[in-house]
Amino acid sequence: MNTWGISGSYFLLLYVGLFVISWFVVLAVRQRIAAAAGKAAVLDEPPRLDVYEMAMLNGGGRLALAAAACQLKEAGQLRVEGRALDAGATFRRTPIRWRHGCTVPRTREALDVVVENVRLAQEQLPVPLALEHIAALVDWPEAEMDEAAFLTEILDRTRALLLLDVANLYANARNHGYDPLAFLDLVPLERIAYVHVAGGIERDGVYHDTHTHPVAAGVVELLEELCVRTAPPGVLLERDDDFPPDAEMAAELAQIRAAARRGTRRRPAAGVS
Numbered sequence: 001m002n003t004w005g006i007s008g009s010y011f012l013l014l015y016v017g018l019f020v021i022s023w024f025v026v027l028a029v030r031q032r033i034a035a036a037a038g039k040a041a042v043l044d045e046p047p048r049l050d051v052y053e054m055a056m057l058n059g060g061g062r063l064a065l066a067a068a069a070c071q072l073k074e075a076g077q078l079r080v081e082g083r084a085l086d087a088g089a090t091f092r093r094t095p096i097r098w099r100h101g102c103t104v105p106r107t108r109e110a111l112d113v114v115v116e117n118v119r120l121a122q123e124q125l126p127v128p129l130a131l132e133h134i135a136a137l138v139d140w141p142e143a144e145m146d147e148a149a150f151l152t153e154i155l156d157r158t159r160a161l162l163l164l165d166v167a168n169l170y171a172n173a174r175n176h177g178y179d180p181l182a183f184l185d186l187v188p189l190e191r192i193a194y195v196h197v198a199g200g201i202e203r204d205g206v207y208h209d210t211h212t213h214p215v216a217a218g219v220v221e222l223l224e225e226l227c228v229r230t231a232p233p234g235v236l237l238e239r240d241d242d243f244p245p246d247a248e249m250a251a252e253l254a255q256i257r258a259a260a261r262r263g264t265r266r267r268p269a270a271g272v273s
Contacts (some may be wrong), residue, residue, distance in 0.1 A: 103136035106143040106150045118158045130193035131155065132163035135171040135209035147172065148186035155191055162187065164232070165196035166222040171209045180222055189230040197223060197256055198238040211240040215252055220259045227263025235260060 104110045122129050133151050145153075155162055164187070173180035197220075199213035207216075215237070226232065237256060243249065 103134060103139060105140040106145050106147065108144055111145075111150060111153060114154055115157045118154065118160055122158065122160070128161055128193070129158075130161035130163040131158075132165055132196070133168055133172075135165070135168040137175065137206065137208075139176050146178070148183045152187050155188055160191075161193035162189075162191045163194060163196065164189075164192050164226070165198070166226060167196060167198035167200060167209050167215070167219045167238070170216065170219045170222050171200060171207050174207045174218070181225055184222075184226055184229055189226075192230065192232050194234040194236060195223070195226065195232045196236055196238055211238045212242040214244075214248075215256065220255060223256065224259040224263040224266075227260045228266045229263075231264065231267075232260075 104114060118129065118131065131151075131154065133147065143150075151162075154160070169180050169183060172178075173183065197215055198209060198211045199215045200207055200209045200211075200219075201213045202208070223235065235256060237253060239249075244252075
């Protein structure tokens with residue numbers, strides 16, 4: 001009895017057609033499952049974050065804005081006058097090279113984030129961690145503490161060592177208008193791991209820590225003043241590019257050694273141990 005009312009040949013044709021359709025459906029489902037599995041595997045890999053995403057994770061929107069401001073300043077699209085930021089009328093969609101770090105807002109909230117991150121790093125490191133203060137082209141208004149107090153509290157709460165960069169100190173003091181000697185008198189110099197010295201250049205009234213120019217006289221003077229106050233374990237000249245002839249490099253190193261010796265000779269006379 002043929003309940004469908006069709007002949008055997010037509011039934012066979014219908015059967016084959018349904019079989020082919022179901023086979024393609026199975027293939028499509030398998031591909032979707034494989035694609036989903038591949039996507040999950042990709043998501044399990046560590047994400048590659050840009051500087052803005054890293055800033056957002058470490059300090060929130062204010063730090064992300066600081067990263068953007070530093071990018072624009074490096075690209076010449078942002079002008080700094082005193083404590084004000086003057087952005088250009090237009091922003092070009094051009095690649096901006098990320099070369100320097102950005103300062104975080106010197107607030108209690110930001111300080112707690114920095115301390116937490118330092119402690120996380122210390123837990124993973126088999127050696128002591130030294131923290132370096134950076135040369136910042138822009139600074140945040142409404143700071144709750146100055147740079148020396150901010151750095152000192154981080155070091156006190158984490159017990160980290162200090163990588164003191166006298167070139168960064170010179171740049172920040174000059175660009176943001178504070179006394180670098182007062183900074184040296186406030187930070188815990190006994191926690192110095194070693195000292196950085198580097199060259200720079202002034203452009204449009206702003207001093208840039210470049211690591212490609214000769215060491216400024218003010219940086220050498222600051223090194224001497226540091227050595228009056230303490231005996232640093234070591235001093236490193238940072239030079240990343242545009243290396244001068246050997247004679248000029250030797251003369252610059254001799255200048256750095258002479259400044260350290262002058263400060264050491266002054267130390268007993270100044271009554272500083």
